[in-house]
Amino acid sequence: MELHELTVREASEKLASKEISATELTKALLKRTKELEPKVHAFLAVTEERALNDAKVADEAFTAGGSGLPLTGIPFAAKDNILIEGIQATAASKILVNYKAPYSATSMKRLMVQNPVLIGKTNLDEFAMGSSTENSAFGPSRNPHDLERVPGGSSGGSAAAVAAGDVLFAFGTDTGGSVRQPASFCGVVGFKPTYGRISRYGLIALGSSLDQLGIFAKTVEDVAVIATAVSGADENDTTSLPKPVPDYASLLKEDLKGMKIGIPKEYFIDGTDKEVEASVKSAIKKMEELGATVEEMSLPHASYSLAAYYIIMPVEVSANLSRYDGIRYGLSVTGKNLEEVYFNSRSQGFGPEAKRRIMIGTHASSAGYADAYYKKAKLAQKLIKEDFVKAFSKFDLLITPTAPTPAFKVGEKSNDPLSMYLADIFTVALNIAGVPGISVPCGVSSNGLPIGVQLIAPHFKEENLFIGGHALQKSLNLKLKPNI
């Protein structure tokens, strides 16, 4: 097996037994990244010097202390809207093109304790606004399984980097599906925690009441290990909650005896690709064979999720992006007075989708419209959340498709904002309700594109996702190797 095909756990075992060194692993992955980048464009920055130094530090840790921690010496990447001190953080926007993070996100600080290896910062839709990475100011990424197609988004670069074997794991952010949907498109595992599980301090804000850090890896087991490393309350994020963080990986098992699974009928609707539906249904059957009980159920307000999302999120966007005004950092375009500096910097710095969302959010929160839009959307949010809480009094997990289709072609939806928004139809409700979810590869379409199944768990019951996802992945035993 080649080094880029290893899972985090396999690589960690080889490093601990000194079969390979962190430097050897890092050099192999840097080489692969350099070869593939002209095709895939997963990265906005490859941090080669930093990576080799990180690897050296990890190798010293192995020499000094023996077996290291589970992520010591493991190469990873972070979406370019996550702050790592001294490294660029552009959010794929021209307005932050020269911005260097003056401090690190709390989640990244927690990770660095283990001495992993930073390979680079990955591409995204500008400010994480999109479902394809086509909204990046620096050009789209490509799906390693079919270079004509998008990797999904907004964390498309991170998903593509893991799928291509540039890194063994990666971080994204998920506000409406931005980790789960690209994971589904690229044939990797993508996890969004409960709102409040992982600190948001040091993530460039999109919709603050919806944003969470997310994790990509080849296996559910790897994701579980990484989740334990970065979770937990943080005094710099008032919305992170002080709940104990389990050692998730220790809870995994091979069967699902006693697990109660609900299938929300609103998620199996016309318009979903037939192959996606069949693949998800066979995954559900597999989980039943593993010992779970399965029952159809209803989330009656689910159909309002996307509409509520495209009010709440833009309202928060319009507030969050008001900080980019050309004064303290980022692009500054001169004008004859202060107001012109604001207008000129923002008009030249933001791309079309950021502008659309700022406009929608400004309108939906303005006097005379806030009651009709924002207040109604918050009511929808309350009802959607109540649906989930009620469902979870009976079920341990809910199962749906992650996305209505496999990866679409570059350019296919880029001129139709609304049709792009519909790519998130199955993922947004989780952010609206704050519940955790994971996308696990469950099949391949007839033209070779990966398909993902979404598992949904109660608030702060991430272990249900990992237990269900791990048993499913083990028993499906899919081999998803992109041919690039």
Next chain:
Amino acid sequence: MPLTIDEVDKISKLARLGFTPDEKQKLQHELSQILNYVEQVKNITSNSEVNLDEDPDSINLMRDDVAETMEEPEKFLSQAPAREGNYVKVKSVLE
């Protein structure tokens, strides 16, 4: 309800964004289409009420407001487009 060009103008001023006449026309169409979609939330019938000032399910965790000394202010100041010493320089607010 579709937006008028005047409304697009008004929103763009509130948002501190400038657009060309062509961009405004395109936005008028795109924003109207998006608003038309999200307006379905108006169909929700429920006796439930939302209180926008308070979310009973969530608590903010506050910490003591203690001033800290920044070790390396240069990391922040060096990103400012214009500065004078340890200050960020801006155009005058009042004319």
